[in-house]
Amino acid sequence: MTRPDISFAVNKLCQYMHARTDVHWKAIKWLLRYLASAISYGLFVTHNPSCHIQYYTNSDWGDCNDDPRSINGDAIYLGCNLVSWDAKKQPTVARLYIGSEYKSLENGMAEVFWIQSLLTELDLSPSVPAILWCDNIGAIYFTSNHIFHARTKHIELDYHTIRKKVGSGQLQAHCH
CATH class of the missing domain: 3.30.420.10 (Ribonuclease H-like superfamily/Ribonuclease H)
Structure with a gap:
């Protein structure tokens, strides 16, 4: 929920969840390696009085x-x-x-x-x-x-x- 940087990739991979191939498995492993290398990434909420x-x-x-x-x-x-x-x-x-x-x-x-x-x-x-x-x-x-x-x-x-x-x-x- 706090990782919009991977939302598209996860969405795309989920479309092949029940009929995945080696290509999809490689993409899943790539995504997991990315997450391991970007562990400190995520959403940070700051105080801001604006409701714009x-x-x-x-x-x-x-x-x-x-x-x-x-x-x-x-x-x-x-x-x-x-x-x-x-x-x-x-x-x-x-x-x-x-x-x-x-x-x-x-x-x-x-x-x-x-x-x-x-x-x-x-x-x-x-x-x-x-x-x-x-x-x-x-x-x-x-x-x-x-x-x-x-x-x-x-x-x-x-x-x-x-x-x-x-x-x-x-x-x-x-x-x-």
């Missing part, structure tokens, strides 16, 4: 030879502390790279709003909107530009919820 939330995301576009579905990777910071991270496959195959990145932003929005609701219950409401960081400028444009809608009919309608949140000022989306 930032969400960083990246997505491949079907780069895996085993499965055409895209893989999302994301990290959520509260102030300067990493509080949530994830790496998982998208449930559907994205037709376009931009669709993969946009879906990743949509997943992040849901996680960000869950964290914001938790902070609100603890009377620690953030005073500024959360920021979503994505490396795809097209996906960022989709969050606020309704003109592209005709070209994105293949993206499920519930993915466009993020547009409403950006339009209302509840979120900000930026390219990094």
Whole structure:
């Protein structure tokens, strides 16, 4: 739980847990050797009064030879502390790279709003909107530009919820 540096590797290896080969076994041994050499690595939480939330995301576009579905990777910071991270496959195959990145932003929005609701219950409401960081400028444009809608009919309608949140000022989306 405190080692986001290995979360993708563990996720990938778990996919072959019931049908592993020598290649997978070598990868497991490599991962164990890495852990032994990086024993002092991990998450460190520091005191920070900021409740500013930032969400960083990246997505491949079907780069895996085993499965055409895209893989999302994301990290959520509260102030300067990493509080949530994830790496998982998208449930559907994205037709376009931009669709993969946009879906990743949509997943992040849901996680960000869950964290914001938790902070609100603890009377620690953030005073500024959360920021979503994505490396795809097209996906960022989709969050606020309704003109592209005709070209994105293949993206499920519930993915466009993020547009409403950006339009209302509840979120900000930026390219990094």
